[in-house]
Amino acid sequence: MSAEQGVAASSRLATPELLARIAGLELRARAVVEGVISGMHRSPHRGYSVEFAQHRDYTPGDEIRHIDWRVYGRSDRYYVKQFEEETNLRAYLALDASNSMRYRSGAMSKLEYASTIAAALAGLLMRQRDSVGLALCTDSVASFLPPSATAPHMREILRRLEQVETAPRTDTGKTFHDLAERIRRRGLVIILSDLLDDAEAIVRGLQHFRHNKHDVIVFHIIDRYELTFPFRETVVFEGMEEEGMLPADPNGLRTDYLKLMEEHITALRRGCREMAIDYVQMPTDAPLDAALAHYLADRSRTA
Amino acid sequence: MNGLSFANPAFLGALALGALPILIHLVRKRRIRVVPWAAYEFLLRSRKRNRKRIRLEQLLLLALRILILCLMALAFARPLIRNLNSPMMPRDARVHAIIVLDNSMSMGSRRQGASDFDRARKSAEAILGRVLRQGDAASIVLASARPTALLRDPCFDLQMARQRLGTARLSDLGTDFAATADFCASLPSREGLRLETYWITDSQQSGFAGLPPERAERVWRRLTDRGPLFWVSTAAGERENLSLDAPRFSREMVTPGSPVGIEALVRNRTRQARNGLSVALRIDGKPVASTLVDVPAQGSASARFVFPFDRSGVHTGSVELGEYDGLERDNRAWLAVRVRDALRVLVVNPTPSSDPARDEAFYLLTALAPAGASEGARAAVQPTLHTGATLADRDLRTFDAVALTGVQSVAPADASALRDFVRNGGGLLVVPGATGDAARLNAGLGGAGLLPATFGRRHAAALDDAPAMNPASVTHPALRAFRGTDEVDLGSARYTVSYDLTPRPNDPDVTVACRLTDGRAAVVEGRVGQGKVIQMAGPLSAAGGNLPYKPAYVPFVHQLAAYLAADASAQRIVQVGKPLAARFDVSRAGARALLTDPTGVAKDLPTTTGADGVLFSYPAAERAGTYKLKVGAGPSAGAEAFAANTVLSESDLRSLNRSGVQSALGAVPLRFASADDDMPTVARTARRGVEAWRVPVLLALFLLFLEALLARRFGRRG
Incomplete structure (x- = not known):
């Protein structure tokens, strides 16, 4: 069975409709991770694995199961197996916590969708002993949790993700600059945002990460309605970030709106491509595990 | 100039439905829902860029929707377009319809198994049965050269009118539309009834020839001033026809055993030549001869027969065309003739001479019954010489013609007898003597009203200088045999003695039959009662010139005698x-x-x-x-x-179309229809106007399609 087939099979378990019925973020994330992992197991050649790098001295708090008992038998000293990624990767999950992320047309809001992805990614990374940090972004970095690979840290990440308080304003470009300033060590910056801001400012902010030698992945969380604008009747659109009210005939605006949206996405894609940043568009009606596994599979192929 | 009215004006209230799209718009505006939207900036920018366009599109669609509803309401109101010159007939108005049914011969023309008359009658039945309602009245007129009324007074019993219409028959008469219009204009009408005239005809072109256009318009105006005129034409396309003209006999007098020529002209009014057309002659019910003729397209050719009648008396017959065409009635031409045993001529010569050269009657008598002629020819003319001073002892009724030769004077009693003879149909030939007295002749015969011309001065000339007969001046039927003939040289006959003849002025019954080369009248013919008088300028004897010596003399004399003796008792x-x-x-x-x-x-x-x-x-x-x-x-x-x-012009089946009829009738208002049209619709249209509901319906459908198209294009659909 190929990775795609495995992902397809598992995606039946991690659809947004199904996940929306799971109350806790941790369980949701686990469902997603299970889906991703089951897909990976069925395709070991296509997946990724954790490479053994060296031993290090055991310190309290390390996982007992990672103690290398063979070395202990030969040397009577405790050594813990250390892996390449575990030792080098510091991942920063940057979650957009603006009001616009609360929009939903289907089972999950963009924020719920992004949080689930963030939790799932955190789980996956920590399985590999990578350190994961979390930054909640509004018009600035509202909260920042430095990276760590411990279980309590994971719980903290989940707690913060579950208790996100959105802010009415967003300034994505500026926030990215702030975050880039805060992250001293080289790492992987994973951005989860609807990127509804000036594309040029966003790209400049991303450039800052790249300038600091960070590896960057952009998960563009977007609602299906924002992509298709399927409204028929005249409605009043209310800005979710205190922009005001806008009565409009959707039929008359659809073509132009879709064109603007397309231009925006194209500008983001182009900016990301030019900076060797992975851009992944994730509509909120797509199964999370499938989308995630697709991306991870692609990444491992191109790495 | 046209106006607009409505059959169901109540539906005009439904025009208010035009406000429905606005109401729907307003209601929906009140129920408008609020949608939180994240990508607000995009929407805002989009609206700023498209605000004017959207407004325009919305207004355009709104206008289209309003228009569609208004048009549908308009269609239900059944708009009527009508001529403003004719007031709209109120729904409860009663009508007196004069139905004019053309029953002239041309209406017998058939195509597709039915004649024009059949079609016309069907239209008339449709008018009586479906156009007129209870309370309406009808008159029925048969249109021809002699218009007659089947129903003269307005008849309210439409069932009876239909029965009367059923008695209408096709005639052999010609067409005179103006005379029929005049007839119809004088028909009585009933107060309070709207008069409508339905003229059902083949619109034959020759039917309009009766009056010049300006007079025709006056006649038609009299009719149309009383009410609208519907011209219902049965004509459809070109009608072709073959016809025969009335037969003609080669001579005036027909006698037993003497062959006579019978000629009938065949006319081909088609676009193709007809060769080998069979034409037959039937006498007294029996076929006696037949011939074949070639007739060019749009041309004519004569069918000629020679037939000897074997006995005297009245005979009838016909010339018949053997080929069937659309119109049968003119394929047969009829003839009637009286065959007489002999022509009895009394030749009066009061001063006979033993010298034939000086005798005034010798050459005439010889020429009338020439020696050596056939038995039959001899029998044809029976001359009797009368040499007495008076005619008292003669019963003139036993003669067909009297020739007065060398007469110096006529006694009043003789003049009176001659006058009665001529008035009763006899023929009189007056030939002056070489030494006659013009004044006395004028007094005797002229006083009795028997001379068509007055004898004047006597002219005497040497033969070489004497004037001759001028055959080129012949216009009279009596001498038509000499017109343009070289073999019978009448022109070399000279009059050494001649009298001036002054025809009675301004008398339509007087004709100069032939002139002399000096321009003076040579032969003058006049009518008196039922008879004829021929007056010569000079003698018919050798004493007055060289005419008796000419080959033309015998036929000349015979022609005059036959003409004078031609049976004037009837125009057969x-x-x-x-x-x-x-x-x-x-x-x-x-x-x-x-x-x-x-x-x-x-x-x-x-x-x-x-x-x-x-x-x-x-x-x-x-x-x-x-x-x-x-x-x-x-x-x-x-x-x-x-x-x-049949009337010659009636065989010409050319018809006028709408513009031709209108032109022939002048500027009178006219509603033209075809006999194939639905008569109730024609009448309703004229009375109420043209139903125009299809126009708004079609327009509404088109706008509906346009609205759907634009809505899709503007992004309001799909």
Whole structure:
């Protein structure tokens, strides 16, 4: 069975409709991770694995199961197996916590969708002993949790993700600059945002990460309605970030709106491509595990 | 100029439905829902860029929707377009319809199994049955050269009108639309009824020829001033026809055993030449001869027969075309002729001479009964010489013609007898003597009204200087045989003695038949009562010139005699529509006449007795064919026959179209329709206007399609 087939099979378990019925973020994330992992197991050649790098001295708090008992038998000293990624990767999950992320047309809001992805990614990374940090972004970095690979840290990440308080304003470009300033060590910056801001400012902010030698992945969380604008009747659109009210005939605006949206996405894609940043568009009606596994599979192929 | 009205004006209230799209818009505006939207900036920018366009599109669609609803409401109101010159007829108005049914011969033209008359009658039935309603009235007129009314007074019993219409029959008469219009304009009408005239006809072109356009317009105006005129035409496309003209005999007098030429002109009114057309001659009901003729397209050719009648008396017959065409009635031409035993001529010469060269009657008598002629020819003319001073001892009634030669003067009693003879149909030839006295002749014969010209100065000249007859001046039927003939040289005949002839001025009955080369009249003909008088300028003897020595002399004399003796008692070959008249001698005074028409129907009719004998007259022959007349009873009963032939112009089946009819009628208002049209629709359209609901419906459908198209294009659909 190929990775795609495995992902397809598992995606039946991690659809947004199904996940929306799971109350806790941790369980949701686990469902997603299970889906991703089951897909990976069925395709070991296509997946990724954790490479053994060296031993290090055991310190309290390390996982007992990672103690290398063979070395202990030969040397009577405790050594813990250390892996390449575990030792080098510091991942920063940057979650957009603006009001616009609360929009939903289907089972999950963009924020719920992004949080689930963030939790799932955190789980996956920590399985590999990578350190994961979390930054909640509004018009600035509202909260920042430095990276760590411990279980309590994971719980903290989940707690913060579950208790996100959105802010009415967003300034994505500026926030990215702030975050880039805060992250001293080289790492992987994973951005989860609807990127509804000036594309040029966003790209400049991303450039800052790249300038600091960070590896960057952009998960563009977007609602299906924002992509298709399927409204028929005249409605009043209310800005979710205190922009005001806008009565409009959707039929008359659809073509132009879709064109603007397309231009925006194209500008983001182009900016990301030019900076060797992975851009992944994730509509909120797509199964999370499938989308995630697709991306991870692609990444491992191109790495 | 047209106006607009509505059959269901109540539906105009539904125009308010046009406000429905606005109401829907307003209601929906009140119920408008609020949608939180994240990508607000994009929406805002989009709206700023498209605000004017969207507004325009919205207004355009709104206008289209309003228009569609208004048009549908308009369609339900059934708009009527009508001529403003004719006021709209109120729904409860009553109508008096004059139905004019053309029953002229041309209406017998058939195509696709039905004649124009059948089609016209169907239209008339449709008018009576489906156009007129209870309370309406009808008059029915048959249109022809002699218009007649089947129903003259307005008839409210439409069932009876239909029955009367069923009695209408096609006639053989010609067409005279103006006369019929005049007839219709004088029909009585009823107060309070709207008069409508339905003229159902083949619109034959010749039917409009009766009056010049300006007079025709006045006639038609009289009719249209009373009410609208519907011209219902049965004509459809070109109608082709073959026809026969009335037969003609080669000479005036027909005698037994003497072959006579009978000629009938075949007319081909088609676009193709007809070769080898079979034409047959039938005499007294029996076929006696046939021939083939080639007739060019749109041309004519004569069918000629030579037939010897074997016995005297009245004969009838016909010339028949052997080929069937659309119109049958004119494929047969009828003839009637009286064959006489002999022509009896009394030649009067009061001063006979033993020297034939000086005798005034010798050459005339010799020429009338020439020696060596055939037995039959001799029998044709029986001259009798009368040399007495007076005519008292002669019963002139036993002669067909009298020739006065070398007469110096005429006694009043003789003049009176001659006058009675001529008035009763006799022929008189007045030939002056070489030494005659013009004044005395003028006093005697002229005083009795027998001279068509006054004798004037006597001219005497040497033969070489004498004036000759001028055949080129011949215009008269009596001498038509000499017109343009070289083999009979009448032009070399010179008059050494001649008199000036001054024809009676302004007398339509007087004709100069031939002139001399010096321009003076040579032969003058005049009518007196039923008879004819021919007056010569010079003698017919050798004493007055060299005419008796010329080859032309014998035929010249015979032509004059035959013309004078031609039976004037009846004009036997007539045209349909013309009167029939015959004269009998006074011995049948007070007798009744029995006229049998071509259909076999006999009518008992009175005669009138006057100075010219017993006269029978019948106003018009309405059917083509032979009419037989019997006056008196027993073996002495007088018999006569007439042949009535179709009107020549009626065989020309060219019809006028709408513009042609309008042009012929002048500027009178006219509603033109085809007999194939639905009569109730035609009438309703004229009374109420043209139903125009299809226009708004089609327009609404088009706008609906346009609205759907634009809505899709503007992004309001799909």
